[in-house]
Amino acid sequence: MDQPKNKRYGMVIDLDKCTGCGACMVACMAENNIPFRDDDTDKLLSVSWMHVYRLSNGKPFPQAEECFLPRPCQHCEGEHGHSPCVSVCPATATDYDMHTGIVSQIYTRCFGCRYCMAACPYHVRQFNWWDPVWPEGMERALNPDVSVRMRGVVEKCSFCYSRYQTALNRAYVEGRRELAEEEYQTACAQACPAGAIVFGDLNNPRHRVHRIVQPDLAHGGRPRNPKAFRLLERLGTHPKVYYLTGRDWVRRAGDNEVQKS
Amino acid sequence: MEEPKSSAPSSRSEPGQGGQGDGAGGAIILFFILGLAASLLVGWVAFPALLYSEKRQPVDFNHALHNEIVDHGCASCHFFRADGGFSGAPKLAQCIECHREANSDDPEEIRFVEEYVKPGREVPWLVYARQPDCVFFSHAAHVRLGGIDCAVCHGPMGESTSLRPYQENRITGYSRDIWGWNIAGIKRNSWDRMKMDDCAECHAQARVPGGSVQTQKDGCFVCHK
């Protein structure tokens, strides 16, 4: 069977545009059936595929500056798809798909050893410490395109893979095999009122992500755009989520640096 | 306190043991066979009977009869929706298009009209092929793209004149068709089982190119959600 060209789905988040409003988080929660609890204030016990960090430049008032950094799963490519989390899963519950560049997580395969969580430096992986419970009636808002996760498994952002599946379904029914850029967008990119999140195929020069980032695909997708950077570039995880900023301190906050004095 | 010397009875028992051996050997073999037979009976006969509960479909639908009347075969009632999804078991609204009133004096049709059409109640069909929630099955990919016939997975359902009983796994809540009706999991036809391995088998045969880094087969998200 002939196969369409491989995609490398990725995201660019303009940190100078992001306002930290949280629409991406909520849109993600609604799209992906994220459970909520009476007390979700301990963010280390809470499930949220998208987390908005609040970065500070560490300077005193009034030189203090802040920046908001939304963090979905980085969908690391590593070397040949061996992202930090994928190779450690003992039960093949998480995988890197060369056709899309998406790191999958199969909740029914996962048995909750949490090795992947220890492996991920971005803390994108979250464990279902509790049974998900919806107050009576609110389970009606659950999206059937995304499985509800049971207690005891790890979950993470899938780049709204279910939206890819349903978009492909529509395309197949209409006799097409390829998707237009706007046909497959993640919930966060779609919702962002500031237009800070751009999503698309990094392999496709016509897609906005490619045009913005200008990825050097021969070198793990390093951005050629000088304003673009990736989190923890030095680790060699080769994430497919890029960040844009014109502020130097924000850029520096994206990676660790040994001070040469 | 007991006798400090205890080696005597042990040495005494040894020849006795050998003596008993022949007579007891037969008994041992017999009991072994008894145990074996009993457990095989339990495992192969009693267990499957206990594991599944049998349910009848709400309406005994005659596929063969309908297939003769309709113009587009299976697709007449089971079609692709505009959202790319597959309609699956028809909604009452579809049935009503022809069955506002009973078209025959078939008692089953009359009952269907009385119990469902008139009160406007959806028919709670039991879907033999219903997959677990974690599965994303794209009819579009298989039928439109792959050109696979319905029967490859669903068997000659369209030729049936009556709906066979639906068996539900008491533990998992799923249809017996998923594991297959053969309790040993032996399949003779492509539609005999619908477990993940069966999907994978067909994908391997069809040389669906694998994107998985871990397995070199299909990526997990191809069939999961």
Add this chain to the structure above:
Amino acid sequence: MDSALIPKGVERCPLGRFLAFIAIVGAVLLWGVVAMFLIYIKGLNQTNMNNAYGFALWIWADLAVIALGGGAFFTGLLRYIFGKAELKNIINYAVLIGFVCYSSALLILAIDVGQPLRAWFIFWHANVHSMLTEVAFCLTCYFGVLTIEYIPLILENRQIERISFFRHLAHNMHGIMAVFAATGAFLSFFHQGSLGGVSGVLYGRPFGFRSGIGIWPWTFFLYTWSAAACGPCFTILVTRITEMATRKKLVKDEVIDLLAKIAGWMLVTYIAAKIVDTVYWAAVTAPAMGFTLMDFYTNNPGSAYGLWILIAEVGLCGVLPALMLIAPSVRRNARLLFLAVLLAVLGACLNRWVMILQMQAVPVLPFERWFTYFPSWQEIATTILPVAYGIILIAFSYRYLPIFPQEAELNPLPEGGR
């Protein structure tokens, strides 16, 4: 009451006192079992783990007991492959301790997973790239080997031995024990190493990551080596504690001395390698990832992972016991020997702790803070559970099985005794 079960030629405490002891330890065990069921029923929310601390006390306990259980494979290797015949006097106990350690590890692992009822996926849907897969397979296989090694011991019970089949079985199993010892050593090499790989391969975690030789990171070899070095130390430690508890000499000094000497030299070589590894990591691996050594040890209020922990692990619990153990004078001094093996055991535990717990405490994203963790009582109870279980198993084995071949000789019964 139970004297028919007690090995010949040795004396045991009265049954009443024995049962009282078991009851006390059993209460602790029960506490752990309650916690275990609580966790099974309510889930892992009963722990104080969180999304930043996915691995915690249990994984540490696993790694630690497996390292300490390394005494079994290494003593077996020395006894059966390298022909250190004297060690036959301690091999039984080493096997028993190993059995306890490995069964405990499996028990803890079974509690630690979020979905225990499908934990078998690790075998059925194994991912060959994962260190944990390797650990699971080797661990299970080696546990089987340990069971096979332990069975002849059970068969030597006075009452069981009376049945000729079992006596012959035990005899035959003893005969081929070298095969199992070799298998055990082979399996141990891999799973001890794989456990080292657990943190060593995590290239997203600069604290744990060690660059590799072929497919394995250095921690692979360091873990195997440290298990071989500290495992026998643990065997000696437990033997000595048993001797104290029973107020009897159970193993001759020269046996202990030999094992301690070998462990000492293993420790010397291990700690040398560890120092090289640490230096290379601090000077090359970590800086390439953007970290200096002090990034890992400072500015962590609440975590308290200061440089002291590295000094404690490598110096106090590494170099010091290594030097002590290779000194014959220290080995001859019972107190100093005890101290040395204790330090070595602590060193291995500390190493496993650091490689799992501190690894997760260190923030990798520059804008995150140090993460803190303190186990819940349920975690502590379930971690103590295997200790209680181990004590009970050892107590029963000691009471009813001829674990120590030299015991009768060292403790001649008074005239008129058994």
Add this chain to the structure above:
Amino acid sequence: MKIDRRSFLAFVLGGAAGTALSPLPWKLTDDISIWTQNWPWTPVPPKGETTYVDSTCTLCPGGCGIRVRRVEDRVVKIEGRNDHPVNRGGICPLGAAGAQLLYSPWRVRQPLKKMDGRFVPVSWEQAIGEIAGVLRELREAGTPEAVAWIADTDRGTTAELCRRFLTVYGSPNFIRTPCAQDAWETALYLTQGQRATAGFDLERATFLLSLGSGLLEGWGTPPFVFRARGALKDNNGRFVQAEARLSKTAAKADQWLPILPGSEGTLAFGLIHVLLKEGRERKPFVAAHTAGLEELKRQALQEAFSPEAVAQATGLEAKAVVELARAFAAAERPLAVCGRGAGRVPGGLQETLAVHFLNALVGSVNVEGGVIAVPEPEYIRWPEPEMDAVASKGMQTPRVDGAGSERYPHARYLLNRLPEALLQGDRPAVRVLFVSGGNPFYSLAGGERTEKALARIPLIVSFSPFLDETAAAAHYILPAPTHLERWEDVPGAAGYPKPVVGLARPVVPPRFATMPTADVVLRLARRLGGPIRAAFPWESHEACLRQTLGPAWETLRRKGFAVEEGFKPQPFETASRKFEFANADLKRLAAFRPLPAPGDPGAFKLTLVPFDTLRLTAALGAPPFLVKALESEILLKNDIRVEIHPQTARDLGLADGADARITTPQGSARVKVYLTEGIRPGLVGMARGLGRGAHDRYLAGKGVSANRLLALVEDPSSGLEAGWGIRARLERA
């Protein structure tokens, strides 16, 4: 044959072998794992056909276009409409969580009547009948003006029907809940003679100066403002935020001016001072289109507004004030906005006038990239109702809130003055209060005094779909359907610079026995009969909408919105046909004077400043997703965290996360502190929207409400609510 131990063992062994050779253990193992993958207590959403319905969000005055995804008859997701001019695909967190409001188990499911302090279900017939009875009595007693109606909007058919009802009934007391538009609308009227709302052409401005406006915290229509800020960035425009706190808006500004709170008006006058002094006003515009500049000069060139004096008042450097004024004047399309935080408190009229003057001086009024007077929609053209004598007499009585009175002739609604009015006399001036939106029992400042005042009203009727604070305090709850279950015309989008009308439609049938508020009004009118009944010739709200919109109905129904793309602002309608910096009306206003925070600075060393966040709302509460998304810097377990500067913390001996007690002249509450360099020393920042007495268990009982600690502050020039903070004390708890 003897069955001994060994036979038994053989039997067991045989059994084990047989079991292993049977499917039992293997199938059971597999099935048990499948069971764990589908635990019966973990819900599985039913599959079905996915459809999309376009509608308009009515959760805030924004009026964004939404696209509602349904699976069969369930709403599963709300997204922004890509083709909607206001939000163009974007959506705010509240809008995105809208389905949780629809499916909230804390919705009011049928009419409720409070009896002996508890709500009991009653029929619609009974509830409406009983309320009509009370209304009839009041009319018979000749005091129809004792009925008041609080609504969160005064536009659209529902609001107009409510107001019409009050009018023909005989009460002038229709009150819109306060917002920054109150001040802007008055400013536009006084300077331009236009009855219009203020729109801000943020997308095309090149220099945006915000005087304390939380542009990224809910001010205006959030998706529109957000996108506009992105456009400013793309156009290399400049964005300056003057605010005491490093809010999200300040954090995203190109420059943050950490001015003292409450000094926004002074800064505006200071900038005017510099502009005029240095002759940097846009002379062609000023000469051709404005009048009264001399008067403004007299006012602004006072010593009190010199850069030095302004520096003193704002905490900035004089140089910074001068530079800001120059940069503002030099920009191609400068625009200044005000309305603190999300704009829920109007602020002083003079302050808004100063900002508006600033815009006029640089020519940014009714032009591209400036403040635009957006006319109120005119599609509602109902015939004047026939009024009977009682109604006419009632309508002649002064409004209970004093709006339009001698003292505040230009104010239209002054809800903030209602509590004091209610406390006068033996009998409260209001005997029946209807509340449709705005949740005043929560969102009005003033703490216990406000509560006490409102509690004096003998009959309160809430139309809230949810059990919010106002509903909880009401005597009747006549639940309206949620925004996804009803028809609603949505005229205008807050701050959007063009006239736009949206249509909200029932995306799903109503879940409960609810009734649109407009239909309740129609039914009440029918019950009361006579001229009241005659004023409402419509069968239902939907019928009213159809007839009112006429031919536009079909367009709206098909497209969902109507926008006047080629809209051009109307010429000024003042007597001079110019923008007037001065006129008789303006002259009569009390002079500008920065309002201090209430309280004795000696006893209360600190100042509490409330702030808004998009993850909380005032009226609606917050659906579970918003509470989940709330930062742990704001809420930790059940404790609200207040922001203080590390220096302030040191002075008070408080560490980060420490428990503290905050006390203001209004009250006291327990809080936890959050130390940040992003706030001026001496201030205490507190998020608005927590401390809810009602709502669901995800929100209720968490934190404290800033409104309980704040006092109502009346602007002397307009009567509008102008509180921006209160003196406070913080102690270790």
